[in-house]
Amino acid sequence: MPSTPARFLVVLDADSTLIRNEVIELIADEAGRGAEVAAATEAAMRGEVDFATSLRSRVQALAGVPVERFSRILERIEPTPGVVDLISGVHERGGLVGVVSGGFHEILDVVAPSLGVDMWRANRLTVEGGVLAGTVEGTIVDAAVKAASLREWAAEHGVPSSRTVAIGDGANDLQMMSAAGLGVAFNAKPTVRAQADLVIGPVDLREVLPLLP
Template identity: 40%
Template sequence: MSHVLTIVAPPGRLSAETILPIRTTLHALGADLGAVDWLSPGEAADLPFSLLNPDQATAAARTALGDAPVDAIAQPAEGRRKRLLIADMDSTIVTSETLDELAAYAGLKEKVAEITRRSMNGELDFAAALRERVAMLKGLSLGALEATWKQTELMPGAKALARTMSANGAHCALASGGFTYFTGRVMAACGFQSHHSNVLVDNGKVLAGRVEEPIFDREAKLATLTRLAAEKGLPMAATMAVGDGANDLAMIGAAGLGIAYHAKPVVAAAARARVDHNDLRALLFVQGYRAAEIVED
């Protein structure tokens, strides 16, 4: 079979009965279907198919699933395991927006979070919005950075994603509009190999209210993807990008497999592949990893 549809649900929520309407729908569209291959019983399965466009298959599967908390992603069967991962950090690899949490120590969380929300949904220019938010933090003690880091939580499946792909020869990189203070620590905690983000300027005691230029933004994320792929001699088909905000759209669109993860509406609408209901382990199942192959926390 030339293509595969990967179906992922929260543990224990996926069954043959869940998959049956998907098979029926794809068959009605003219697909030639193979046998279901369970990657993780009750959680993830592959449905091989041919004679149908993968975008059609994904859309048809979503329609068949209705409101069920199940994700479905179709792609060519060849080259599923990616050799380069580029991941956004905030609200993707960690559960929070670290800048918003940092702003809480200046009593400005709600004001900053509203600007973040609009920026991530593509309503504001990212660089201008970042400069505006960072300027509000001028004079904030550097101790707020450590306090923010201590309360930052990793997204479920983040360690498994980076460690499993790394163990299988992939380079895993963070590409974030956030700050090196946090991306460096997340890299170490999860097992990424590199991190690329913005640098907060300080005087050794307090924040200066600005970041080093140029801003690491949407185009910088795309440039990081293409540069790392070139350095490692990889075609774009061998790359994966994941993120949730408008700042991630360029790299999601350019990667061999770009995934909108619990994404903002503008991103979910534009991305060819989405994970709406599951944790980051879904990105491993989509690559054909079986549960027994996943390097858990």
């Protein structure tokens, strides 16, 4: 039996969807490698390279960043315009909001609850001696894990797939968008816009409200 029956489920990507930033680039700035990591992130989001392989390579560039810098990184996080209104609107209509991210729990564990997100999943960075080790713990949250998370949360809360909405911007969101009843490209790369059920142009998540079941 579902633990908390819900009318519908909305699942968002985090970086460049829930928030304006790409968190890995903010962390890389602390290592003096922001431009290098930003270029690699852009290629991954366009689908030009395997996401997991790219992520491992980019995380290596973060080695040596002290975890105490996360407080400074959190200060730079910018929620996407309209995100609070969207989440409030989902809750008012009896729905739930999930976030599944190729980014990191270290940031999302603070940002997600502050915005009212109900559940979230992300990667976790390895820390040794108070600094980043340059590796990721456990299974990487890639396209397949994103899709599986949407299905898992829908089943857990008694939501049929037809009443799920997935919102993303990068190639690693496509499987999740395909698994959902409605896949929405938001602030998205061309390959994602081409394959989405619906494309939202304005970078304002309030644009999603009329689409809710």
